[in-house]
Amino acid sequence: MQQKSKKSLSIILGTLLTISLILSGCGKSGNSGNSASNGAAANANGGNTASEKQVTIKYYNWDNDAQAAGTDAMLQEFMDQNPNIKVEHVVLVPGDSVEMMKKLDFLISSGEAIDVVQMPSLGSTIERASRGALAPLNEFYEKEGIVPEDEYYVNAKVDGKYYGMQYTKSINYVMLNKDALDEVGLEVPKFGWTWDDYREYAKKLTKGEGVDKRYGTYFHTWELYMNAPAQTMMKDPFVYEDGTTILADPSYKYFFQLRKDMEDVDKTAKPYSDVLAAKLNYRTEFFNEEAAMILTGNFTIADPGNTEQYPHNFKTAFAPVPVPPAGAEPKGYEGKYFTSGSQIAMGATSKNKDASFKLMRFMTTADSKNRQEFSGYKKANNEELMTKLVAGKEEMYDMDSLKYSLFSDDIQFLGAAEVMTNATSEITKVIDDGFSKFMLSNEPIDEVQKWMVDEATKLIDEKGFVK
Amino acid sequence: MEAVKQPVPGTQREPRKRFMTPHRKEAMIGWLFLAPEIIGMLFLNVFALGFSLYLSLSKWDLLSGVKGIEFIGFGNYAKLFNDPTIWQAVKNNVLYMIMTVPIPIAIAFVLAVLIHNSVFFKDYFKVAFFIPYISSIIAVAAVWSALFHPSLGPINQFLMDLGISAPPKWLVDPKTSLLSIAIISSWASLGYTIIIYMAGLTNISNEIYEAAEIDGAGPLKKFFSITVPMLRSTTFFLLITMLIGSFKVFDIIAYLTEGGPNNSSTVLVYRIYEEGFKYYNMGYASAISWLLFAIIGILTAVTWKMRNED
Numbered sequence: 001m002q003q004k005s006k007k008s009l010s011i012i013l014g015t016l017l018t019i020s021l022i023l024s025g026c027g028k029s030g031n032s033g034n035s036a037s038n039g040a041a042a043n044a045n046g047g048n049t050a051s052e053k054q055v056t057i058k059y060y061n062w063d064n065d066a067q068a069a070g071t072d073a074m075l076q077e078f079m080d081q082n083p084n085i086k087v088e089h090v091v092l093v094p095g096d097s098v099e100m101m102k103k104l105d106f107l108i109s110s111g112e113a114i115d116v117v118q119m120p121s122l123g124s125t126i127e128r129a130s131r132g133a134l135a136p137l138n139e140f141y142e143k144e145g146i147v148p149e150d151e152y153y154v155n156a157k158v159d160g161k162y163y164g165m166q167y168t169k170s171i172n173y174v175m176l177n178k179d180a181l182d183e184v185g186l187e188v189p190k191f192g193w194t195w196d197d198y199r200e201y202a203k204k205l206t207k208g209e210g211v212d213k214r215y216g217t218y219f220h221t222w223e224l225y226m227n228a229p230a231q232t233m234m235k236d237p238f239v240y241e242d243g244t245t246i247l248a249d250p251s252y253k254y255f256f257q258l259r260k261d262m263e264d265v266d267k268t269a270k271p272y273s274d275v276l277a278a279k280l281n282y283r284t285e286f287f288n289e290e291a292a293m294i295l296t297g298n299f300t301i302a303d304p305g306n307t308e309q310y311p312h313n314f315k316t317a318f319a320p321v322p323v324p325p326a327g328a329e330p331k332g333y334e335g336k337y338f339t340s341g342s343q344i345a346m347g348a349t350s351k352n353k354d355a356s357f358k359l360m361r362f363m364t365t366a367d368s369k370n371r372q373e374f375s376g377y378k379k380a381n382n383e384e385l386m387t388k389l390v391a392g393k394e395e396m397y398d399m400d401s402l403k404y405s406l407f408s409d410d411i412q413f414l415g416a417a418e419v420m421t422n423a424t425s426e427i428t429k430v431i432d433d434g435f436s437k438f439m440l441s442n443e444p445i446d447e448v449q450k451w452m453v454d455e456a457t458k459l460i461d462e463k464g465f466v467k
Numbered sequence: 468m469e470a471v472k473q474p475v476p477g478t479q480r481e482p483r484k485r486f487m488t489p490h491r492k493e494a495m496i497g498w499l500f501l502a503p504e505i506i507g508m509l510f511l512n513v514f515a516l517g518f519s520l521y522l523s524l525s526k527w528d529l530l531s532g533v534k535g536i537e538f539i540g541f542g543n544y545a546k547l548f549n550d551p552t553i554w555q556a557v558k559n560n561v562l563y564m565i566m567t568v569p570i571p572i573a574i575a576f577v578l579a580v581l582i583h584n585s586v587f588f589k590d591y592f593k594v595a596f597f598i599p600y601i602s603s604i605i606a607v608a609a610v611w612s613a614l615f616h617p618s619l620g621p622i623n624q625f626l627m628d629l630g631i632s633a634p635p636k637w638l639v640d641p642k643t644s645l646l647s648i649a650i651i652s653s654w655a656s657l658g659y660t661i662i663i664y665m666a667g668l669t670n671i672s673n674e675i676y677e678a679a680e681i682d683g684a685g686p687l688k689k690f691f692s693i694t695v696p697m698l699r700s701t702t703f704f705l706l707i708t709m710l711i712g713s714f715k716v717f718d719i720i721a722y723l724t725e726g727g728p729n730n731s732s733t734v735l736v737y738r739i740y741e742e743g744f745k746y747y748n749m750g751y752a753s754a755i756s757w758l759l760f761a762i763i764g765i766l767t768a769v770t771w772k773m774r775n776e777d
Contacts, residue, residue: 102744108530108532109529111532131528131530133531271617272639273617273618273636273639273640274616274617274618276638276728277616277617277620277636277638278612429741433727433730436641436728436729437729440640440641440729441728441729
């Protein structure tokens, strides 16, 4: 008897051990992708069942620590105004919107209920909307009698349905070293100065030789700097309204050649190969006085005043982005600037759509002192925000030119593009490769452009358009 | 996870349970212990393998979920054979293999023999050559990218001082980007190859050398007739592991050049990453994976055959 029970005990123990191992084994393999979502789902359920009225929704984005403080403060304001909605702030990947989108895509494809999410761009919103991952907003707009075109500069629209509300608003401008301008007696440029003028400015602003050389300007590795006119003054940097690729545009030939001339002939810009090789930071290039001018955007407004992170003692002036000279204008040129920004969208799987919509409207329209970036809401007072961003540091700014570059009536903005392709990341690579062929392998511009157009056309045919 | 050795009580038998003979019982418990491992493997390996084969015959963007998988037959493979960047990647893989396998093996062989025979500072050289191998490859790459800087880097400064007016731009030059990466990764893995060879060298008995000396063999004769043949199996081991390793290179390329400029340093694994996780063409990425699988399979088979024929 003694023996027997011992034996069966050992069998039972063995079986238990095996079962638990199997379970943990399975748990491991099934969990690797969506452990976060399990926990999240459990939380959401808990919130729902706790009380009938109280709902919990989640707000996803990619804030870094400083931004998260502002976002949390805004969410708190919202919760104070709506006591029966609890908002949970989920930072998917701090400070990295590209990685954040990857994580979000995995969450969506695993069936997680996504309530409200901040998308880094119009393109990323439309891409997900056309795959059915986002909820259309039309019925909510109609219920409240809202006309989205009157509310936001850019609306994410697919097939006549609205999918995103513009949250932030981007404006490109050129930052100039005011002290360097004064040295050579140059005026701060106004709207209408061309890229040819820019080249002349760069010539005059270049100073010194060798390690101490201050270049006239700096061009970073982004596509923005490979064809600035197309990227700042066209509705979509990939396709024309008729669906053909814009890589055939005359502005490409002009700007590629301009880059090469400034680098080889004038020697007023750091060579592309140096920029590529050293993985330089464009902000420090400007603030360390390696370059006197830089094309950038309103996400850098606070930087000239941030002398702790970017130590410098010159004043920064601002100018609108130069326009293409006659003959190099992009097709359909209107003399208006492209504007975009992040969008706020609702997941198709959200269980609390009404509360989510309320939060989206609050985040995009509320006049909050905790807002950190220019709002894409047409009625928002962005000038006030600018004043707040530079407060206490005004001596580092040429305030008149800053205000002029952002808010003057000369600066007009384009509407949203009506045709977009699904092949944007592939075409981005085509632009990169074409530029490398021209700058690094010295292939003739006409051949390079022909190659770019062929490649892009092939990709557009294959991947089609956002419908 | 290690199977726990448990004494199986099998010596005494219950007359009622005829079916459960001690042997069967033992086998049963054995299978139960193996079950998690086998189920895990079925799930993680065999299923993944089959799924990727199925994906390579379909079109899928990952985001639309499992229901978005659309079967398209051999379209991805047809595209593969007409895609110039794939052939560029294969060519780069082969070039990279030539630059990072036979040449470093030869260099490491000579260095190992030199260090092994030298009496002084043996340990110092061992450590000096091994340090790059234990450093993070990303840190190594960051240092080398500074050395390779086209206008301010020490390498090009030196070349310019020698009077070469237009030295190569190394990592950012389409002509030299792959070579630069091969130099960095060969340098980083040299220590490992040397250590393996030195282990092999200590296994060669001194008596053989002494016997050869008595017969009048010079140092060169000894090297080619004793050292090289005696280290044949070591060389084979290094060859096969480094061959496969060279086809799987990814981290250093992703960090330094992202396959550029203009695809001059792209390789198959980087193309898989690009198609799968930058463009979300999961089907096409799977098809490239199978091409890579076939290439590595053939290479391994060939080297095995060569060895067996010896």
